[in-house]
Amino acid sequence: MKKVKFLSAVVLVTLLFTACSKDDDTPQPVNEEELITTMTVTLNPQISGTPITLQMKDLDGDGPNDPVITVSGSLTAGAVYDGSIVLLNETETPAANITLEVEEESTEHQFFYTLGGGLDLTTTYTNFDDNGNPLGTQFSLTAGAASSGTLTFTLRHEPTKPNTGLADAGGETDIAATFNVTVQ
Numbered sequence: 001m002k003k004v005k006f007l008s009a010v011v012l013v014t015l016l017f018t019a020c021s022k023d024d025d026t027p028q029p030v031n032e033e034e035l036i037t038t039m040t041v042t043l044n045p046q047i048s049g050t051p052i053t054l055q056m057k058d059l060d061g062d063g064p065n066d067p068v069i070t071v072s073g074s075l076t077a078g079a080v081y082d083g084s085i086v087l088l089n090e091t092e093t094p095a096a097n098i099t100l101e102v103e104e105e106s107t108e109h110q111f112f113y114t115l116g117g118g119l120d121l122t123t124t125y126t127n128f129d130d131n132g133n134p135l136g137t138q139f140s141l142t143a144g145a146a147s148s149g150t151l152t153f154t155l156r157h158e159p160t161k162p163n164t165g166l167a168d169a170g171g172e173t174d175i176a177a178t179f180n181v182t183v184q
Contacts, residue, residue: 034089034096034098034101035061035089035091036087036088036089036098036155036174036175037057037058037059037061037088037089037090037091038055038056038057038058038059038086038087038088038089038090038095039055039056039085039086039087039153039175039177040053040054040055040085040086040088041053041054041055041083041084041085041153041179042083042084042086043075043081043082043083043141044081044082044083044084045076045079045080045081046079046080046081046082047079047080049076049079050073051072052071052072052073052074052075052081053070053071053072054070054071054072054151054153054177054179054181055068055069055070055071056068056069056175056177056179057070057090059090059091061091067177069177069178069179069180071179071180071181074181074182074183074184075121075141075143075181075182075183075184076143076183076184077143077144077145077146077183077184078143078144079142079143080140080141080142080143081140081141081142081143082126082138082140083123083138083139083140083141084137084138084139085099085111085136085137085138085139085153086099087099087102087155087175099137102135102137102155103127103135103137106128106129106130106135107129107130107131107133107161108157108158109129109135109155109156109157109158109159109174110129110133110134110135110136110155110156110159110161110163110169110171111134111135111136111137111139111153111154111155111156112136112153112154112155112156112165112166112169113136113139113151113152113153114151114152114154114166115149115150115151115152116149116150116151116152116178117148117149117150118147118148118149119147119148119149119150119151119181119183120143120144120145120146120147120183121141121142121143121144121151121181121183122141122142122144123139123140123141123142124139124140124141124142125138125139126138126139126140127139129161131161133161133162134161143183144183145183146183146184147182147183148180148181148182148183149180149181150178150179150180150181151178151179151181152176152177152178152179153176153177153179154166154173154175154176155173155174155175155176156169156170156171156172156173156174157171157172157173157174158170158171158172159171
């Protein structure tokens with residue numbers, strides 16, 4: 001009987017110690033996604049001309065209002081443009097520049113540029129992450145022949161890098177905006 005009580009006490013103490021022991025696993029830090037309300041793409045002609053601005057503004061986020069999409073002009077056939085993308089959270093005052101965070105976490109992000117509707121453009125990445133893979137907040141755009149269609153900018157969080165494009169990148173979309181573009 002004493003052995004049973006002793007063994008029961010040992011089992012009880014063992015259970016208490018294992019139940020109350022600290023978990024040695026270090027929890028992963030939570031990286032909450034920033035709210036992006038505004039994407040502004042600026043296309044500066046390399047030789048001469050007026051810069052073109054493409055902007056998507058969605059100040060209510062997932063609210064009932066549709067985003068406001070604006071395009072300030074047409075591209076010139078044969079022209080080469082230096083492109084840059086700025087992301088803002090305009091629900092804060094002053095507006096938070098999310099582009100800085102994307103560039104700081106360059107290995108965890110990538111922009112993709114997708115053409116639609118017969119638009120004759122080519123794009124080339126001009127900035128890269130810490131491992132030499134495309135980031136895409138800076139790019140070069142060459143306008144081909146007169147055409148019109150859509151140009152979509154998609155920012156992926158934690159894509160597979162390297163990749164061959166949006167189709168095999170994986171990850172999650174942080175923001176995507178589609179613009180109707182004309183080349184004259």
